[in-house]
Amino acid sequence: MYYLGVDVGSVSTDLIVLDERLNVKDKIYLRTRGRPIQVIQEGFKLLREKYMDEEIHACGTTGSGRSIAATLIGADVVKNEITAHSTAALEMDRDVQTIIEIGGQDSKIIVLRDGIVVDFAMNTVCAAGTGSFLDRQAERLDIPIEEFGDYALKATTPVRIAGRCAVFAESDMIHKQQLGYYEADIIGGLCEALVRNYLNNIGKGKEILPKVFFQGGVAANKGIKKAFEDALGFEVIVPDYYDMMGAIGAAIIARNAVRKTGRTNFKGFGLADSTFVSKSFECAGCPNCCEVVRIYENEKAIGCFGDRCGKWNTSLPAQTIA
Amino acid sequence: MKITFPHMGNVYLAVKALFDGLGIEYVIPPKNSKKTLEIGSLHSPEEICLPYKIMIGNYVQAAEMGADTVLLTGSCGPCRFGEYCEMQMNLLNKLGHDFKFIVIDAPGDIGVSELFNRIAEISTKSRMSKHKKLQCVKYALDVINLTDKLDAKAHWLAGYERKREECKKLLHASKRDAARCSNPKEMIKLLKDYEKKFDNVELDLDKDPVKIAIIGEIYTVIEPFSNLYIEDKLMSYGVSTRRELTPSWWVKNMVMSPTRLNSLDLKRHSKEYLRLEIGGHARECIGEAVKAYEDGLDGAIQIFPMGCMPEIVSKAILPRISKDKNFPIMTLVVDEMTGEAGYVTRIEAFLDLLERRKEHVLSGS
């Protein structure tokens, strides 16, 4: 008996398989590259080598592509990332009080007390400080992203970098490079700037108490972890599956949902062989002119997305709360 | 003279009833859409607030339909809305639209006689007797009260309905049909019929839905396009919502304000945290948040356009209220860049948070 979780993010798509006791049996990390359908098919091809359709007793989706993924796989629940992340963290440790989550294009803070979410915030305008931005800087400095954190740890006197806006942070870094600062100090400074920015922006007014979980792709960066610890004055924990927490959460929530309903809607791994075609058209029903995308699986329409009024959006599973 | 006016929620229905009654030519701008905002953002100064941009889009689209006169209400600050007329006149002129602006300002600022002059510019276009004209104003007020009432009913009952989205569908149908009416009496009758239909919606009164107050800047809470149809979304989720700021509230508040007897309960509720009027509707926002807590709602969502001066002050105060009363409040800031995905995630997560809190209290753990 296994539970499947799918997290379709802007940068990566994660698939996770949990066993009955919620241990991670399999994890697959794929780059989304703007093609969520193909990526899910790719993931399913790998999974069906090991699992039978009947073995999957619940499946859930999360991430910005959660609706499309849910239609595709027949998810039992479609959950927002915040709830998914906190569910996964709480499963690992009931005492978590704060979650810092920094992913490909957004960052969040979740405040928990006594095992429930009491407050949260997400970045609003700018993507400075998220994974994509760090990737870009690593590329520009010609340093593999995996080593970025190690460089930061070598910094002796981190340089001060303006970190609010990605564009300005980059020009400020270039400026500092031109002035001849030591590379490690610039990277260290960047990490500090991103953390300062995070705490002043998303973390403003939030009571950050230990234990703090640091999750999302950026948690791999030791420099950022250390900068958080320096700023907060206590240890920040990076959980084992820090980059899979969304998918894990979705799987757990799905398990809980199926316990109530008694059966899963999972459509099976067979979709790996299906042909998916998406066709878009502009709805002429009202002046909103929504661009509606309709998805066909083997020439059969399975779902519509993008309409505000919900007229086309009929084949979605009901998005009930909790 | 063909009069047009900017959109704000259901106001267009009341204005339609008014001008239909008076027999004055008018143009209702196309409903706010991405296109409206695109036009507006293209021509507006970048840092101006969202309502201004949408309104410019309304005028330009109305001009394409033959409108030549804009009817706008004014205000005398300190919020930016009061300066809209001057800037919008200049801008539309530059765009080559020869609009005449009729700005209904507070008499305290422009003088009573000037106010009457301005109103006369419209009313003389109608050949009716004074009595009949007043009758038409009354109809318009009836329409605005009725549409607000329907809104409130639908938003609240959505939490209790047995058939998902029934209230939402009924509400949309009522507006669609009202827009097709050709005279005010017909519209009023139709709206009253719909009111009865709401009484027939099958309810599950044992439900204890999540209940939320929608608070914040008046335009963005009232105009659904500007807040990415938050109330529609919440109706679909089966959440009960309440909103105090409505066009009918605004009318009542404005008429009553010289007597200082306006919105007494909101003033009372805001007293502890913000005792003075600071402009815009910041004080109302604070009052509503406190009132929502006292009325036993589960949380509040504050909405305002980016850069809104008064609401920035209330945003600074709300976290304290939230903390003092253990009452969750989420702020959503909207502008033309607002991405729907993140917006929806936030709303859903907030609902989850409220739901969990409810379960937590019930289970007593």
Next chain:
Amino acid sequence: MKIGIPKGLLYYKYHPFFMTFFTELGAETIVSEDTNKSILDLGVKHCVDEACMPVKVFHGHVASLRDKCDAILIPRIMQIRKREYICPKFCGLPEMVVYNIPDLPAVISEPIYATDDKRLYEWAKEAGRLVTRDRNTIRRAFEKAVSVQNEYDIGINTLSYEMKVALAGHPYNIYDSYSNMNIVRKLNALGIGIITEEFVDEEEVDSEVGKLFKRPFWTFARNTYGFLATAYEKKLCDGVIYISSFACGIDSVLIELVKERIGDFPFMVLKIDEHTGEAGVNTRIEAFVDMLERRKTYEDNVPSYGQCVPCSQGSF
């Protein structure tokens, strides 16, 4: 009794009044340091993110005084002129500060209506009570404070340079040299003189403002608009530099009105916030000055009926 006075917002214009008033009452006063990096950081830390930089800086000044005094003055300036306002954030300033900076001492936050001495005295009575119960002392301190304030001249009008720019913006953006990155000194170093709004007559401001369809209801807007329109008409300057805080609601309106009024007269908006890089500011100022100089040379060489040199408008 030690009263803390934050060096932010309208401090630059009204400090003689506040300082004299409290000193005359017999209280000790302490003014926060000039704005600096650590004050700005404190402000950014405590203030809501959406607020403009001057409000954040003010938060920083208050936070820096937190443990150094018995009460802090947070001027809640509602009105300076009749039928005009400042900005909603000034009216709600005490709330913004008090609810966001923990562990503050007492605050003096009575509303200030400075439209006339009588209404202003209402503030003095309330604020003075904190220091003394003696009505006469308060009355005397108030009168002294008003007279000191009336004698106080603020404003810049440099005469010794050949070229001059009108430096416009809210007073705290002009006089807080940390926030504006020493723009006055930078311009002077480039050989450019400065004139500020204090150097045009009230009547001229009124007459310019009177030409608008709608009377501006912000005092800042009235002053700046009247100043720039007059400076343009009377050729008091060669160009305009407008220092504006990022996300300032009033400026977003005012800049449009000014542009409308002065047409293609050289006009540059310098946007400042806590992230503004000094290098960028320098480049803009230098480029603007270069443009003014070229324009001047060109104008001197063409007949007076010649066309204006086309120049770029608005923010660079």
